[in-house]
Amino acid sequence: MSILKVARMGHPVLRRRAESIGRSDLKNRALQQLIDDMIDTMHEYQGVGLAAPQVHEGVRLFVAMLDEEPDANSVASVLINPEIEPATREQHAGWEGCLSIPDIRGLVPRYTEITLRGLDREGRPRELALKGFPARVAQHETDHLDGVLFFDRMTSFESLTFLDEYSRYWTKDED
Numbered sequence: 001m002s003i004l005k006v007a008r009m010g011h012p013v014l015r016r017r018a019e020s021i022g023r024s025d026l027k028n029r030a031l032q033q034l035i036d037d038m039i040d041t042m043h044e045y046q047g048v049g050l051a052a053p054q055v056h057e058g059v060r061l062f063v064a065m066l067d068e069e070p071d072a073n074s075v076a077s078v079l080i081n082p083e084i085e086p087a088t089r090e091q092h093a094g095w096e097g098c099l100s101i102p103d104i105r106g107l108v109p110r111y112t113e114i115t116l117r118g119l120d121r122e123g124r125p126r127e128l129a130l131k132g133f134p135a136r137v138a139q140h141e142t143d144h145l146d147g148v149l150f151f152d153r154m155t156s157f158e159s160l161t162f163l164d165e166y167s168r169y170w171t172k173d174e175d
């Protein structure tokens with residue numbers, strides 16, 4: 001197990017479009033090791049998702065906790081070459097943070113329901129219908145693969161807050 005260094009906002013890797021992964025690349029030991037290390041890194045920093053560019057790898061892959069009601073038995077989902085299709089036109093502003101933008105939270109509008117398609121780590125097609133927070137996480141992580149950070153999606157910076165102030169002033173407003 002290795003904990004990887006997480007790139008922080010300002011590092012150019014976070015702004016580049018990541019490259020697609022070929023199905024045969026998934027037989028590559030180094031890539032499978034990267035996936036395991038990304039899962040360990042996500043858990044180590046108590047994240048709910050981590051995209052490869054955040055650990056300085058420009059490939060289209062993310063790991064995330066996508067259970068609607070996560071518990072101790074929840075396992076990380078691995079999505080290769082993920083694509084998002086909105087299943088509704090409805091968007092909802094909800095709180096997001098990012099391991100690459102430590103200790104900051106902001107309200108970000110996202111589609112409330114999506115279809116997430118991609119491959120799993122063995123190269124099998126996956127299709128997930130997601131709503132609510134897992135749908136939000138999947139949109140946030142897929143954005144990372146296109147060099148997009150959650151700040152870019154905010155319609156106003158009024159809600160931008162440090163974590164301490166978030167706990168103090170904002171959590172009661174959460175719906």
Ligand code: NI
Pocket residue numbers: 097098099100140144
């Ligand atoms: Ni992020």
